[in-house]
Amino acid sequence: MIFNPQKECENKESRKKMQFALLKNLVEHVYNSVPFYKAKFDAAGIKPADIKCLEDIAKLPFTTKSDLRETYPYGLLAVPQADIVEIHMSSGTTGTPVVDAYTERDLDDWAEAMARTLSGAGACHTDTVQNAYGYGLFTGGMGVHHGAKKLGATIIPISSGNTEKQLMLMRDFNTTLFSCTPSYAMYMAERAKELGIDIKSLPVRAGLFGAEPWSEGIRKKIEEDWNIKAYDVYGLTEITGPGVAFECEYQAGMHVNEDLFYPEIINPDTGEPVPDGTKGELVFTTLTKQGTPLIRYRTRDITFIIPEECSCGRTTRRIHRLFGRTDDMLIIRGVNVFPSQIENALVEIHGVEPNYQIIVDRNAQTHLDDAELHVEVSESQFSDETKDLESLRSKIDNVMKSKLGIHLKIKLVEPKSIERSTGKSKRVIDKRTY
């Protein structure tokens, strides 16, 4: 079901007109009410009056994560603090949190975006949504919560963790859709097996997974293990949270809620916009945000805009499943490696699990990078009499060499020995000091 056909299936030209009107208002407003933006625009020699069409957005300066950190906690507020009704933040790996502050209307927009997202995954008011994203400062928990409420579904706000209880409630309360990170969905499946619970027989029909990179191979595995449809959902704290883009029943890229979040793809090196269909860095402008609006925010996420129309009837443009982040890209001995390439390769290899960790360090003598890939052997392979682990190891070595172009040191580790996560998993351990 399409939650808001008027907005989601709107004629593209009239949507563009609306986007331009919103952009113009936004630029005027932030220039006049947020000193940070005034200074930034002045430094770039740009006045709000220079924005004469939607394409002029490219004249505006970018906003970056470090801008957000430097203006912590409330430097980007565009309304009086008394109008803020909720805040969220994410800390990432480098300390100072980035903050998102919402007015009542911002929460409505978020609920709308997430209600569309849940509808894309086939949910409606008769469904029971078990929300296993973390509640708290993280946007996953409250984002799904606001959306499910708007949809009129029954919400089980269990948050992440407590796996046995998750499985029990799914059965007892007839959960039809659940939401969590893809790695936690995999862990739940593993734990259910240990407990002798047949998850295929649970009433769950669909899952809403995101907040971390995952591959088509992992989607297939989750869909098979759970006997559900697994939908991708994208978002980030800075741009409201989950619900920026979501998959419909065709599971072929994520529809951007374009009336709320205006997407661009740029070349990350030059900052120049690239045409639809070309891979680059995703940039968003929050068209309707009141609390902490962002202009041309560089997400560092890599994808492309799918130029073709979707058969579902929505006219909103789609982004391809994310390829990784510009800052997740490891440069190992000069070769660019994305963790997603490793995952894609591992799901094709029989005898191992797509549970891995890559540990990168710099050799003190040679000053060269050493990368060691830890891969979990599957239970069946491990208990196999012949345990031909050496040939498995060399197979992984060859596959990685051909897919990545470099040799990684491969270390096979015992089943279930890599730490499991109930939230975002940690795949890369970079010990290099730069």
Ligand code: DLL
């Ligand atoms: O992870 C918001 C969210 C919650 C999205 C629940 C989806 C579901 P942050 O903690 O700020 O916010 O992290 C945002 O996570 O820039 C991406 O790099 C990554 N990410 C989010 N969704 C996806 C996805 C939330 N579907 C950062 N695929 C983003 C790949 C994703 N990466």
